[in-house]
Amino acid sequence: MEDERDHDTISSSLPSLSKQLTGTTLGGSADVPVVDLSVSDEDFLLHEVVKASEEWGIFQVVNHGIPEELMRQLQVVGKQFFDLPEAEKEIVAKDGDFEGYKRKYLGGINNWDQHLFHRLSPPSIINYKYWPKNPLQYREVTEEYTKHIKRLTEKILGWLSKGLGLPREAFTQSIGGETSEYVLRVNFYPPTQDSELVIGAAAHSDMGAIALLLPNEVPGLQAFKDEQWLDLNYINSAVVVIIGDQLMRMTNGRFKNVLHRAKTDKKKLRISWPVFVAPRADMSVGPLPELTGDENPPKFETLIYNDYIDQKIKGWALEDLPVY
Numbered sequence: 001m002e003d004e005r006d007h008d009t010i011s012s013s014l015p016s017l018s019k020q021l022t023g024t025t026l027g028g029s030a031d032v033p034v035v036d037l038s039v040s041d042e043d044f045l046l047h048e049v050v051k052a053s054e055e056w057g058i059f060q061v062v063n064h065g066i067p068e069e070l071m072r073q074l075q076v077v078g079k080q081f082f083d084l085p086e087a088e089k090e091i092v093a094k095d096g097d098f099e100g101y102k103r104k105y106l107g108g109i110n111n112w113d114q115h116l117f118h119r120l121s122p123p124s125i126i127n128y129k130y131w132p133k134n135p136l137q138y139r140e141v142t143e144e145y146t147k148h149i150k151r152l153t154e155k156i157l158g159w160l161s162k163g164l165g166l167p168r169e170a171f172t173q174s175i176g177g178e179t180s181e182y183v184l185r186v187n188f189y190p191p192t193q194d195s196e197l198v199i200g201a202a203a204h205s206d207m208g209a210i211a212l213l214l215p216n217e218v219p220g221l222q223a224f225k226d227e228q229w230l231d232l233n234y235i236n237s238a239v240v241v242i243i244g245d246q247l248m249r250m251t252n253g254r255f256k257n258v259l260h261r262a263k264t265d266k267k268k269l270r271i272s273w274p275v276f277v278a279p280r281a282d283m284s285v286g287p288l289p290e291l292t293g294d295e296n297p298p299k300f301e302t303l304i305y306n307d308y309i310d311q312k313i314k315g316w317a318l319e320d321l322p323v324y
């Protein structure tokens with residue numbers, strides 16, 4: 001029984017192939033909510049972020065406090081890394097784990113990306129061998145960005161907690177506080193002639209708690225809502241917030257773990273910089289007791305986060321989706 005429930009829990013958050021195939025109609029207008037974080041009325045802000053998380057599971061934030069210049073620098077060092085000769089990039093290539101540089105496209109029509117993946121925080125789990133040494137400023141810029149992205153993540157998690165009537169620290173603590181894991185992925189999607197066919201990142205929900213994504217100016221990110229794929233508008237200097245599986249599970253399904261994907265562009269290079277925020281691997285994560293009760297019994301099993309990852313990856317393999 002328990003096994004079955006586990007399986008249901010996880011498969012319900014998986015991209016199903018049929019959804020990917022039938023949901024290809026484009027054209028819905030991009031109504032993904034935009035939240036201005038500079039408003040002084042906190043109650044209004046709580047309401048906005050909670051509503052966006054319940055209805056969409058994805059929203060953009062503006063006036064978020066991350067300096068524009070720093071965002072630009074992060075984009076510059078990322079692009080400089082990918083512009084290096086292949087041999088130079090191979091220095092930080094993956095060697096068995098998920099961290100490192102994933103080389104050039106090797107085949108298939110899904111996941112037409114190269115990427116660079118590495119941990120950012122906490123300091124004790126950082127493997128600097130996967131951080132590029134070239135360009136020289138890579139480390140300094142990335143460390144500075146990490147400080148800001150952590151601050152913003154904690155603010156957003158705080159508003160989401162308070163907005164549900166919980167103490168401000170509830171979600172941050174439930175994923176391990178200072179020990180929760182921040183991981184950066186630089187997605188590099190070269191242009192493709194067959195951009196209608198070639199998917200940059202196949203439909204998926206993010207398995208962690210929340211992700212904060214910085215895109216370049218080339219649109220491509222799409223969210224699945226009401227049986228349609230909707231394009232996200234590019235807003236200069238906005239950060240895209242994506243609710244992942246664990247916030248969906250902790251809220252007993254109240255927040256949506258949005259299904260999303262990335263298209264490629266016919267002519268332009270698309271790059272995105274998501275930072276994934278996840279529970280510490282050994283933490284048990286499930287519906288919070290404060291958000292469940294007789295009227296609202298837990299819909300999801302409490303699982304060690306590491307076990308959740310294993311099961312989700314197994315599910316991906318079953319659906320013949322690439323594992324990354």
Ligand code: OGA
Nearest residue numbers: 187201221261262272274
């Ligand atoms: C991801 C992702 C979307 C994008 O890396 O998990 O959803 O816009 N990327 O690159």
Ligand code: NI
Nearest residue numbers: 204205206260
């Ligand atoms: Ni994603």
